[in-house]
Amino acid sequence: MMSVETEIRFSLNGRPVSLKVPTTMKALAMLRDRLGMTGTKYACGEGECGACTIEIDGKTVNSCLMYAVDCDGREVVTIEGLRTPEGLHPVQQAFVDHGAVQCGFCMPGMIMQARNLLANNPELTREQAQRGLEGNLCRCTGYTKVLDAVEAVAATNTCGGRANP
Ligand code: FES
Ligand code: FES
Numbered sequence: 482m483m484s485v486e487t488e489i490r491f492s493l494n495g496r497p498v499s500l501k502v503p504t505t506m507k508a509l510a511m512l513r514d515r516l517g518m519t520g521t522k523y524a525c526g527e528g529e530c531g532a533c534t535i536e537i538d539g540k541t542v543n544s545c546l547m548y549a550v551d552c553d554g555r556e557v558v559t560i561e562g563l564r565t566p567e568g569l570h571p572v573q574q575a576f577v578d579h580g581a582v583q584c585g586f587c588m589p590g591m592i593m594q595a596r597n598l599l600a601n602n603p604e605l606t607r608e609q610a611q612r613g614l615e616g617n618l619c620r621c622t623g624y625t626k627v628l629d630a631v632e633a634v635a636a637t638n639t640c641g642g643r644a645n646p
Pocket of ligand 1: 526
């Protein structure tokens with residue numbers, strides 16, 4: 482079967498991009514294979530694990546479930562968009578400081594989700610963080626330190642509203 486391609490334009494980590502993608506391509510495949518954003522991970526491919534979490538227009542989504550063409554005209558942020566020339570995003574730094582990272586595979590999705598939760602509720606409680614991160618699975622099962630890190634960012638109110646200022 483011939484694959485149909487369509488041209489899309491959107492903002493990726495604050496920069497405009499345009500490319501042709503097959504209409505059947507998932508956003509995750511486009512980000513990783515066409516745009517080099519390999520920080521976003523492929524694990525279950527079925528919306529169950531959160532490894533592929535990105536932000537679209539300020540909301541987190543599982544990019545393995547979304548079609549690339551649906552990024553057209555939107556603001557897309559991946560884990561690569563969080564770091565600034567000054568250094569790691571406060572949420573990234575807190576994960577490092579609290580030893581929340583084990584193998585690291587789930588971390589981009591976990592951090593994207595945690596940052597979004599904190600941006601929408603700077604006074605996020607531990608319980609709210611736990612509920613908000615339920616869709617992000619860690620095979621290394623290091624959830625306690627993840628929650629410690631999120632709690633620390635909430636306590637110091639250092640998250641900031643935007644993913645990539
Ligand atoms: S790879 Fe998308 S939810 Fe698991
Ligand atoms: S740190 Fe290994 S899967 Fe989460």
